[in-house]
Amino acid sequence: MNKFKGRFIPGAIISLLVLWFFIVGGCDVDFGGGDNNGGGGGGGSTKQETVNGTIVDIIPDQDIEGILVEITLNDFLEGSDLTNSSGVFEIEGTFAGSPKIKFLDSASESLGEIFLDVFPTAEVELGDIRLESGNIIFEDETDVTFDAEVTSNNCSGNSGSLEVNAKNDEDEVNVIVQISESTDLVNDGDDITCTDIFLGDDVEVQGELLNGSNVDATRIEVN
Secondary structure (H helix, E strand, C coil): CCCCCCCCCCHHHHHHHHHHHHHHCCCCCCCCCCCCCCCCCCCCCCCCEEEEEEEEEEECCCCCCCCEEEEEECCEEEEEEECCCCCEEEEEECCCECCEEEEECCCCCEEEEEECCECCCCEEEEEEEEEECCEEEECCCCEEEEEEEEEEEEEECCEEEEEEEEECCCCEEEEEEEECCCCEEEECCEECCHHHCCCCCEEEEEEEECCCCEEEEEEEEEC
């Protein structure tokens, strides 16, 4: 008679018994491949940037549909889109900084190109665009919406300026935000004054993009 008979339990059965013990005992069993986000804050935002606009006219005359719009940063293509029948395009990607925006016709011939300041997390609305003999003409103000942290408050009453830091995992930039009596200032749904905004506050800024890292704010909401 085999003296090991009745004692031998295959390794697989032992593994199943151990697994059953942990499950019944309420222990979490990690099989790997899970989320590696780790703990703790300070990792920055992963929110990307967006640029949109509408081509309303091309001179010499061309169809506004099917125009290729490309965004490159440091000579790398970061995003592209084809205009629809209304001339509308929208591009999302990681191109904070001073990316180049290029417009190409169906034969890949350039219709114009321009550099644009794009803050981290920003949505940039170019409005109506006219392409004329290689020149890009913006018929509206360039609107921008972005998230930032307040680093300096230079307000008196309800006018003045804020310095804010816009950043995500790719880049960060300091922006001067101009505030006037017409700027809507909001915190938790309530109207506030500029002096009610404090250093370290997280804000969403909406306004007109001016030259350089300057914005004429139409609305600031404290998050």
